[in-house]
Amino acid sequence: MSRWLLALGLAFLWLPILLLGAYAFSADRIPFQWGGFSLRWFAALAGNERVIEASLLSLRVAAGAASLAVLLGGLTGWVLARWGRFRGRALFGIMAGAPLVLPEVVTGLSLLLLFVVIQGAAEAWAGWRLDRGAGTIVLAHATLGLAYVAVLVQARLARLDPRLQDAAADLGAGPGTVFRTVTLPQILPTLAVGWLLAFTLSLDDVVVASFVSGPAGTTLPILIFSSLRMGLTPEVNALGVVILGASMLTAGVLACFIRRKPPPLG
Amino acid sequence: MRRLLLALPLGWLLLLVLAPVLILLWIALATVGDSVPPFDPPLAWQGGAPVWQGSGESLLILIEDDFYLRALLRSVTVALVSASLALLLAYPMALGIAETRPRWRPALLLLVMLPIWTGLLPRLGAWIGLLRDGGWVNHWLLELGLAQQPARLLYTDMALYAGMVHSYLPFAVLPLAVALMRRDRLVEAAAADLGAAPGRVFLTVTLPLSVPAAAASFLLVFIPAAGEFVVPELLGPPDDPLLGRVIWSEFFQNRDWPLAAALSLALLAVLLVPIRLFQRLGAAR
Numbered sequence: 001m002s003r004w005l006l007a008l009g010l011a012f013l014w015l016p017i018l019l020l021g022a023y024a025f026s027a028d029r030i031p032f033q034w035g036g037f038s039l040r041w042f043a044a045l046a047g048n049e050r051v052i053e054a055s056l057l058s059l060r061v062a063a064g065a066a067s068l069a070v071l072l073g074g075l076t077g078w079v080l081a082r083w084g085r086f087r088g089r090a091l092f093g094i095m096a097g098a099p100l101v102l103p104e105v106v107t108g109l110s111l112l113l114l115f116v117v118i119q120g121a122a123e124a125w126a127g128w129r130l131d132r133g134a135g136t137i138v139l140a141h142a143t144l145g146l147a148y149v150a151v152l153v154q155a156r157l158a159r160l161d162p163r164l165q166d167a168a169a170d171l172g173a174g175p176g177t178v179f180r181t182v183t184l185p186q187i188l189p190t191l192a193v194g195w196l197l198a199f200t201l202s203l204d205d206v207v208v209a210s211f212v213s214g215p216a217g218t219t220l221p222i223l224i225f226s227s228l229r230m231g232l233t234p235e236v237n238a239l240g241v242v243i244l245g246a247s248m249l250t251a252g253v254l255a256c257f258i259r260r261k262p263p264p265l266g
Numbered sequence: 267m268r269r270l271l272l273a274l275p276l277g278w279l280l281l282l283v284l285a286p287v288l289i290l291l292w293i294a295l296a297t298v299g300d301s302v303p304p305f306d307p308p309l310a311w312q313g314g315a316p317v318w319q320g321s322g323e324s325l326l327i328l329i330e331d332d333f334y335l336r337a338l339l340r341s342v343t344v345a346l347v348s349a350s351l352a353l354l355l356a357y358p359m360a361l362g363i364a365e366t367r368p369r370w371r372p373a374l375l376l377l378v379m380l381p382i383w384t385g386l387l388p389r390l391g392a393w394i395g396l397l398r399d400g401g402w403v404n405h406w407l408l409e410l411g412l413a414q415q416p417a418r419l420l421y422t423d424m425a426l427y428a429g430m431v432h433s434y435l436p437f438a439v440l441p442l443a444v445a446l447m448r449r450d451r452l453v454e455a456a457a458a459d460l461g462a463a464p465g466r467v468f469l470t471v472t473l474p475l476s477v478p479a480a481a482a483s484f485l486l487v488f489i490p491a492a493g494e495f496v497v498p499e500l501l502g503p504p505d506d507p508l509l510g511r512v513i514w515s516e517f518f519q520n521r522d523w524p525l526a527a528a529l530s531l532a533l534l535a536v537l538l539v540p541i542r543l544f545q546r547l548g549a550a551r
Contacts, residue, residue, distance in 0.1 A: 002361040002362040002365060009355050010359075012431075012432070014377070014381070016389060016392035020392035031395045032401055033400075033405075073275075075271055076279070091284075092275075095280070096275075096279060096283075097545070098283050098287075101489055101541045101544070103490065103492065105514060106290070106533060106534060109290065109517060110290045113286060113289045114281075117289055120303075140282075143282045143283065146278070146279075200385070203385065228391055229499065231394060232391050232394040232398070237391065240391050248383075250383075
């Protein structure tokens with residue numbers, strides 16, 4: 001019984017995705033209608049400058065945000081896992097977890113208000129004119145990614161055997177050397193997973209990016225969203241398949257990465 | 267050095283998580299103005315002295331105008347229904363995964379989780395292609411003689427819930443699958459030894475023991491669904507007043523930033539209890 005429902009649930013999850021994949025290769029102008037095999041919509045996509053421009057912007061934003069998220073989220077996870085008690089720890093933990101549970105519209109709006117206040121202050125006091133755009137989206141996405149990376153790193157550090165670090169320290173390694181030669185190699189797969197997760201989150205976000213971007217910040221999700229509001233076009237269908245393919249590929253790379261991870265010690 | 271390593275994430279979180287929420291509170295007290303940005307701050311400097319020019323109007327209007335109360339109620343309803351539907355489907359799926367041989371479980375879990383990785387927008391695009399008036403589902407309904415004319419499927423509650431469940435189902439399956447895979451089967455064997463039929467074992471042992479995981483699954487859908495914007499915007503009934511959409515339109519269309527901020531605070535207030543509950547569940551495990 002539960003097996004049948006599992007099959008049903010998987011069909012519910014995958015049927016729309018598989019149909020999207022199949023009909024991207026249909027020549028018909030009407031989406032989800034078969035008009036013979038064709039790559040015309042992919043060709044149209046390759047010639048669409050707005051799509052290419054938005055894709056490049058999104059990839060740059062996602063790479064920047066993911067890198068910042070790994071750095072900051074790694075430090076956050078380390079503080080949460082290894083620092084024990086310190087004054088302000090409760091607040092630190094709440095702030096680190098907040099982006100995971102805050103509604104997207106609230107995150108977007110509140111970050112926009114922050115950027116507006118900063119813009120106003122910079123202009124009033126220093127005479128600087130700051131623009132919103134790719135930079136503000138990177139800051140916002142890095143904050144979202146930070147929270148996810150922190151959870152992953154904290155969990156991983158909690159499962160590491162602290163005696164390994166103690167042993168290295170006993171043998172005369174300084175804190176920097178212990179980190180570089182013992183801790184870092186053990187959490188490297190986690191950091192890689194965190195980077196890809198933050199990268200994917202950034203590439204999928206419409207709401208926060210819409211709030212914090214200026215007129216110049218049309219990312220790929222914003223472009224797709226505004227097109228889907230009018231309905232589905234064959235070109236967007238093909239674009240969806242490109243995104244599906246790229247994400248499956250990264251998921252595959254990720255799966256290999258995790259499998260190569262050495263067995264946990266202790 | 268150690269202090270510096272704390273200062274970096276702490277400073278970032280104070281600036282980009284705490285400060286924005288405080289500014290949200292502040293702007294909720296502001297009034298709409300013709301300036302750029304389109305509001306007059308609650309406190310202004312006039313002749314070297316601070317002058318209070320804020321108002322609680324944006325917060326008051328939430329209680330006075332039924333429209334916003336209805337939006338709140340509708341958001342909670344949609345989140346409750348979405349989370350219940352997701353749980354109803356996720357539970358047997360998780361049980362199904364837990365009942366298969368251990369070597370198949372990682373592959374099944376991957377199949378469940380992979381759709382999240384593939385992005386929300388392509389999946390919602392697929393639902394539009396399936397459900398629109400001349401779409402795939404209608405095509406087959408007509409072909410098989412199950413309908414005489416195309417049924418209206420897209421931009422309805424049904425499409426909204428299909429999209430919500432599709433978006434969040436993987437999150438609902440994961441905690442349940444983990445809990446059900448790890449469960450102690452000896453307890454169930456004991457119940458069976460004492461004469462309980464399989465159905466009774468499930469209802470009196472397996473199900474009650476999985477309640478914390480089921481609650482976590484439910485909340486993992488409820489919390490994001492309550493403020494959801496993209497799914498109702500693309501699949502749901504047009505002009506359906508959900509908080510996420512109302513905040514969006516107050517901000518982008520009406521340019522009433524103080525009201526958008528006040529609505530955000532209301533949404534946070536509604537989510538406070540579910541979020542605390544979810545964190546308790548996480549801490550208990």
